[in-house]
Amino acid sequence: MKKTISIGKQSFSSLREHDNFFVDKTNFIKEWWEKEDDITLITRPRRFGKTLNMSMMECFFSNKYANRADLFEGLSIWEEEKYRKLQGTYPVIFLSFAAVKADNLSDVKEQIKQEIVRLYRRNGYLAESDCLSEEEKREYREISVEMSDARLATSISVLCEYMSRYYGKNVIVLLDEYDTPMQEAYVQGYWDEFTSLIRSLFNAAFKTNPFLERAIMTGITRVSKESIFSDLNNLRVVTTTSDLYADCFGFTEEEVFSALDDYGMGDRKEEVKKWYDGFTFGEKRDIYNPWSITNYLEEGKLYPYWASTSSNGLVNRLIRMSSADVKEKMEDLLQGKTIVVNFDEQIVYNQLDQNENAIWSLLLASGYLKVEEVDYRGITREPWYTLKITNIETLSMFMTMFRGWFQNSDANYNDFVKALLKGSLKEMNIYMNDVTLATFSSFDAGKKPSEKNQPERFYHGFVLGLLAELRDQYEIRSNRESGYGRYDVMLTPLNKNDNAIIIEFKVHEPEEETSLQDTVQSALDQISEKNYDAELLARGIPVDRIRHYGFAFEGKKVLIG
The missing domain is CATH 1.10.10 (Arc Repressor Mutant, subunit A)
Known part of the structure; x- marks a missing residue:
């Protein structure tokens, strides 16, 4: 009987209790435990099972899940008595920064403090126990979003101390999506101030914390040691190029093909492989994205499930x-x-x-x-x-x-492409001037955009847009050698009845050219003089089916001839 696929469920206990579709990754528990690393940072792309694996680790190690053999029976980890005895024997802190996203430093601090407050509330029994002094109980109850940054920095390590004292055992700390707020800090412009705070938090939690047994952090990126981990000499970093835990995140081909057979889709393996295979972790190849595979098993149709959920x-x-x-x-x-x-x-x-x-x-x-x-x-x-x-x-x-770069309502990029294909110079000029006005400055990374650099950056962005629009009709190449030089853009038709197109970009030189029309002519002359047609002629395309266009730029103004 096919098991129900629960899309997006990230709770290990819930998946197991409802007997939902689940690919056994409990070998990760054994591999990690036997490495005996103090702190492990594992980076994997979005939706590769990081959160589900962290939930699994919590269910396995946390004493809150003691006597929950039902969650692991039938899975690989339960085959060894050593691990059956280990299950549910440690105090565990599980914290996620997945929702910590804000456009300013003040709000992101508040969001982290809210996560800490929730963590303290979940362990509120500590404030009622005899393990804490009256002063410690008072300080425990004072943990709130109003706490100081200094109190925030020590909050995880202090909670570890209290839990260790209560249970008589050091604490395992699991931090999921550690780098989400860091990406936001960079994009929103408060990187330096935020990293100072997060460095203090991590130093107290992972470096100077005598009540820490072990820790795992997960994220997408390996943020530099100098930025936030400068004091952590006991950190094991596992990236996508590392061999360690290579098959613990994501589905292997064997797991995917087995699932396809189970769901009556065994005849679709090749198309699924073309669409969703290809991820490599260390030496391990043929890894599939779990999000796409589970959605495909549920929907039964090819679709960019993973790509469409991304924030790019x-x-x-x-x-x-x-x-x-x-x-x-x-x-x-x-x-x-x-x-x-x-x-x-x-x-x-x-x-x-x-x-x-x-x-x-x-x-x-x-x-x-x-x-x-x-x-x-x-x-x-x-x-x-x-x-x-x-x-x-x-x-x-x-x-x-790349299509999105030109989909500004004022850009008329699609209209320009249509005009280019039918050879209407008048329409090309109208639409390309709309395109440059709408998108030009976004292709220059400099603080003071250079008229020299803008057209070069723009035309390569323009080529990427063409590739997105015309990839099925043309072979599109740029800045390649042909004849006696390097052309800017060449469109070689895949259909022998279509025209080939060569485009040369030129920036107006007022010292040498009196008008944009002169610049256009200079571009057209270069196409002829450098014999850029040579590559097309060698491929059997006749001269009368090769169009030449010169694009002349002066600031954001363009003239095509």
Whole structure:
């Protein structure tokens, strides 16, 4: 009998009590316990079972779930008597920062304090026990959203002390989604002030806490040690490139195929693999996103379930405002190619605008790209990563993102594309001027946008938009060699009856050109003189089916000829 699929349920006890669909990941309990690490930080993309696994850890270790053998019977962890005896024997603190999101420092502090207040209320029996002095009881009851930052910083470690005293055993601390407020702090502009607070909280909870047995933190990104973990020398970091716990988050191919068989979908394995396979953790390949698989099992249709739930604001902004080089690499990725880049897996949020390579680290950690190969170069063994878009689902996410750049109601980008394909210069000029006015400045990352840099950044964003719109009709390439130079944009038709298009972008040079029309002519002359047609001619496209367009820019004004 097929088990009911409960979409989005993140409570381990509830899933087990209702006998819902569940993929056994209890091997994570054994692997983690036997590593004996004091503090473990595990990063995985969104909706990869982090919260469910943390709930599972709480149910296994917490003495509040003592005598709950029913939750684990039939699962792999219950096969060993050692672990049957271990279940339900520790005091556990389970805390989540998933909902800590605010556009200012004051509100985010209040939200964290609210989480701490809820934690203290759940353990209110401590304030009634004989283990606390009258002064400690008074201080316990004074924990509120009005508490000072200093009191907040020590709140977790103090609760550990009280629980350890009450139970006669040190405490296991589980912190889920630790980096959610950090991303918000960076995006909203209060990074420095917030990290000072969170560093103090983590130092007290995880470094100078003698009442801590062990701890696990989960998140999407590995925030740099210097930012918040500078005092934690006992931290084991497990990223998407680590071999440790590689199959403990996400579904393996064997688990996915078994579920498809159970739900009568065994004949759909290949299409499911194309859409949802591709995540790699360490050396472990063929990992699937649990959110998409459970939704597919429930709905029975291919759809970008995971991609459609994402909040891509930070990634979107970083790519849109990135240099031409980053956008060129994105063009390659969208066309199924790999790129080779060097980056540090540690993310220093306040340096994201200065260090463009950080975008690759963020895309990898978020699951949008996968590692095909790592090459360690030089005497310092610097890692160079060969990256590729993860699967069809993540490709759809990028396509939606790039379309969105030009979907401003004033942009008329779709109208421009239609005019380009039918060769109407008049309409092209009208619509492209609307597009540049609506989107131009968003493609320049500088504080003082440069008229020299803007067109270059814009045209690569423009190409990504074309790829999103015309990928099924044209092979679209930019800044590639042909003839005696490098063209800006080339559209090669997939249908032999369609026209090929070459576009050259030029910035108006007032010292050399008297008008934008001169700049247009200079662009057209370059296409001819550099023989950019050579690549198209070599592919059998006749001269009379190759169109040339020169785009001349002067600030946000554009003329096409």
